[in-house]
Amino acid sequence: MKVNFLLRTALFLTLAFVFLAWLLNQAQAQSSLKSTNYEITWPNLNMAGGGATSPGYKMGITAGQNSPGLYSSTGYRIRAGFQYIHSIIPFSFQISTQALAFGNINPEVLTNNQSLTLTVNSGSAGGYQVTAQENNPLTSTAGSTIPDTTCDVADTCTQTDAGTWTQTTTYGFGYNMTGTDVPSEFSGSKYKNFPDAPAESPVKIMGKTPAEGHVAGKDKTAIMNARINISNIQAAGTYRNVLTFIAIPTY
Amino acid sequence: MKLKIFSLIISFLFIINFCFLVVPAQAQSISLGIYPPLLEVTLKPGKSITQVYKITNNSEQDFIMNTQIVPFEPADEFGNVQLNSRSQSPAREWFSFQNADLQLGQSFLLKSGQAQQVVLAVKTPPQAKEDDYYLTLLFETQVSDFNEGTSKTQAQVKIGTNILLTVSETGEPPRKAEIAEFKIQKTKFKIIDSFVQPQFVLKIKNSGRSLFKPMGTITTTGWLKQKYFLNLLPENILVKSTRQIACENNAESKTCLLPSKFLFGPYETKVEFGLDKISADYSAKITFIALPLKLILVVLLLIILIMIVKLVQNRFKPSIDK
Numbered sequence: 371m372k373v374n375f376l377l378r379t380a381l382f383l384t385l386a387f388v389f390l391a392w393l394l395n396q397a398q399a400q401s402s403l404k405s406t407n408y409e410i411t412w413p414n415l416n417m418a419g420g421g422a423t424s425p426g427y428k429m430g431i432t433a434g435q436n437s438p439g440l441y442s443s444t445g446y447r448i449r450a451g452f453q454y455i456h457s458i459i460p461f462s463f464q465i466s467t468q469a470l471a472f473g474n475i476n477p478e479v480l481t482n483n484q485s486l487t488l489t490v491n492s493g494s495a496g497g498y499q500v501t502a503q504e505n506n507p508l509t510s511t512a513g514s515t516i517p518d519t520t521c522d523v524a525d526t527c528t529q530t531d532a533g534t535w536t537q538t539t540t541y542g543f544g545y546n547m548t549g550t551d552v553p554s555e556f557s558g559s560k561y562k563n564f565p566d567a568p569a570e571s572p573v574k575i576m577g578k579t580p581a582e583g584h585v586a587g588k589d590k591t592a593i594m595n596a597r598i599n600i601s602n603i604q605a606a607g608t609y610r611n612v613l614t615f616i617a618i619p620t621y
Numbered sequence: 622m623k624l625k626i627f628s629l630i631i632s633f634l635f636i637i638n639f640c641f642l643v644v645p646a647q648a649q650s651i652s653l654g655i656y657p658p659l660l661e662v663t664l665k666p667g668k669s670i671t672q673v674y675k676i677t678n679n680s681e682q683d684f685i686m687n688t689q690i691v692p693f694e695p696a697d698e699f700g701n702v703q704l705n706s707r708s709q710s711p712a713r714e715w716f717s718f719q720n721a722d723l724q725l726g727q728s729f730l731l732k733s734g735q736a737q738q739v740v741l742a743v744k745t746p747p748q749a750k751e752d753d754y755y756l757t758l759l760f761e762t763q764v765s766d767f768n769e770g771t772s773k774t775q776a777q778v779k780i781g782t783n784i785l786l787t788v789s790e791t792g793e794p795p796r797k798a799e800i801a802e803f804k805i806q807k808t809k810f811k812i813i814d815s816f817v818q819p820q821f822v823l824k825i826k827n828s829g830r831s832l833f834k835p836m837g838t839i840t841t842t843g844w845l846k847q848k849y850f851l852n853l854l855p856e857n858i859l860v861k862s863t864r865q866i867a868c869e870n871n872a873e874s875k876t877c878l879l880p881s882k883f884l885f886g887p888y889e890t891k892v893e894f895g896l897d898k899i900s901a902d903y904s905a906k907i908t909f910i911a912l913p914l915k916l917i918l919v920v921l922l923l924i925i926l927i928m929i930v931k932l933v934q935n936r937f938k939p940s941i942d943k
Contacts, residue, residue, distance in 0.1 A: 441792035445668035449661040462654035462679065463780050468765055470774040486776070494658045496856065499701050508772065571703060579700035580854055580867030580875035596774060609772040612764050618757060618781040619658035620700045621857050 497584035510607030518563035549592030797829030837894025884911035
């Protein structure tokens with residue numbers, strides 16, 4: 371009796387799933403895609419714009435010269451922009467301030483924070499990246515330095531690995547990122563320190579490529595929260611350094 | 622007395638003006654734009670081309686800008702770049718500006734709200750090696766010198782645009798690809814849940830001598846012969862690098878997510894693509910089974926629960942009869 375009940379239930383469920391599969395599984399294909407930001411006309415490679423020239427020739431941006439015969443006569447082929455996407459949003463990058471002024475820094479507190487807003491317009495299909503790098507650790511005119519933080523002992527951080535910074539006895543200079551297209555390592559209010567030029571390469575602080583889930587759009591905003599914490603024996607002085615942001619649309 | 626009052630009022634107004642009306646210089650933003658975002662050039666040795674770039678200053682103040690050409694290399698499998706300013710690439714010498722009043726490497730004033738057009742010339746020497754050269758044209762702000770006695774981090778902005786240069790005599794350099802990986806993300810034993818859309822991971826390695834764009838489709842076929850298509854996003858794969866390819870499943874997201882909310886039974890997924898053309902020159906396939914695992918688990922738990930309840934009832938009945 372019980373076996374029959376189980377068999378009937380299993381049969382019913384199987385038939386229900388088969389019916390659902392038949393109902394929902396339908397072939398789908400798209401030849402073109404549109405949004406407010408761009409239009410995809412893949413696989414057409416022969417869009418044309420304007421702006422590229424050569425001695426004796428003038429040709430358009432994204433004009434594809436696909437004929438081998440034409441290449442042998444001109445000796446060049448140009449594709450500018452993304453052939454398969456006609457972007458209507460130019461790439462632009464903005465930071466909200468030219469300096470993070472920390473003023474008088476109090477020792478052994480986690481309140482010496484300054485923030486900076488990064489805004490990106492990225493209409494291209496290929497995505498973008500924003501990297502950051504400092505010229506050197508914060509250095510006073512007398513030559514003393516505030517080192518880059520390595521975060522709390524229990525959860526340390528580097529330029530590439532984020533860590534926790536909740537101890538007032540954790541000293542140094544570091545930053546946290548929040549907002550759109552920010553690397554996931556920063557979640558949970560985690561911090562990193564900046565790589566120093568030229569020995570250390572810049573690190574990505576914002577941006578996505580298509581494989582990372584990039585969505586073309588305007589006003590992508592992220593906030594960098596920079597923090598300094600010093601010990602009671604830190605030499606007095608005015609400490610400075612330069613932070614370089616590099617914004618590039620990817621390929 | 623009147624003079625004293627007048628002097629006091631003037632001093633007061635001056636202090637008010639100083640405290641509230643003077644805008645600190647460091648509060649000003651830096652906003653730059655650049656077009657085009659990417660240039661792809663195939664050039665014969667000994668030939669030259671020019672390309673117009675437009676750099677725009679959307680900030681509220683003027684900036685002195687510097688320019689430079691820096692080689693880059695792929696930073697990862699997702700399409701990010703790593704600038705390499707210490708690279709000894711000979712291609713750095715092939716670039717120049719054709720503006721009458723501006724040379725590459727020379728600083729210029731970019732006024733607030735204005736745009737500067739630069740005409741970039743690329744001229745390959747006749748003996749240039751047939752190869753790919755990847756570079757970034759960078760525009761950078763000069764760091765302002767604030768003389769205030771406070772600890773601070775000053776910001777500098779660099780905005781760039783990538784140049785993919787292929788030097789080739791024929792215009793058709795040897796291209797070769799390898800499928801480095803083709804799988805379903807986060808799946809073990811080739812079994813997926815019917816209600817979870819499978820996401821395909823396709824990594825293609827460029828083992829040839831020039832960049833290419835893969836053009837093709839991921840086709841998933843079910844046991845009822847139903848088909849789903851995902852067009853590969855034709856992204857550049859640079860020489861000696863591997864790139865994870867995205868798909869054109871919709872305008873907003875480009876992950877290779879199968880466009881079906883429910884799957885059931887065995888499926889076969891095949892990827893076919895060509896290099897810079899739609900073809901089936903390269904292909905790979907995987908199979909998987911979609912089962913309503915979570916639902917089966919819930920149903921099984923319910924059945925077990927019902928059976929336990931029935932068992933308890935059966936045991937309880939005699940004791941009541943007694």
